[in-house]
Amino acid sequence: MTPAKQDGINFYTRKWVKPEDLNANGTLFGGSLLRWIDEEAAIYAIIQLGNHRVVTKFVSEINFEGSAKQGDLIEMGLVATAFGRTSITMRAEVRNMITRRSILTIERIVFVNLSEEGTPAPHGYSTITYRRDRMPTTHPADE
Ligand SMILES: CC(C)(COP(=O)(O)OP(=O)(O)OC[C@H]1O[C@@H](n2cnc3c(N)ncnc32)[C@H](O)[C@@H]1OP(=O)(O)O)[C@@H](O)C(=O)NCCC(=O)NCCS
8 A cells, every 4th residue: 555645635526505415404414425525536536546447445434523504615625645556545525615614524435446347456556646647538338
């Protein structure tokens, strides 16, 4: 496992908290937030590993530190913290854009790079790319 050299977390995606994202308490539903983070992490893994076939393997303890209410703007950030042979480990953070307060942190999200057969495959990377140089050039349905 190679620790990734980090320039800090990048907040790529913003969300507007809408009525369908709320729990019975009238605040952001944790399940909605986790779905957004998992999708964000999948896109990040695809860009870092240059492969559409990546799957969530492990998510560490999730600490909901704060909340958000309808109409709030939130932003989600991810950074790769380690590159393994077939895996990538990321750290996630979600914060309120207005207050800058943290809503959630996840120390470790692990995605595994898969072959066309669906088995773990070496990805060959050990550093973070900040460009689109590894972006897959084919559509998964055509492979
Ligand atoms: C992903 C999957 C193919 C991996 O199979 P596996 O038999 O665990 O494969 P391996 O033991 O070779 O491990 C693959 C990588 O995952 C890592 N890994 C395995 N278990 C892990 C765990 N509990 N925590 C963190 N990393 C783990 C290994 O260290 C390895 O990484 P490395 O090659 O960089 O060292 C298999 O577990 C699977 O299909 N899981 C379901 C994935 C899925 O569908 N996710 C969506 C949610 S339903």
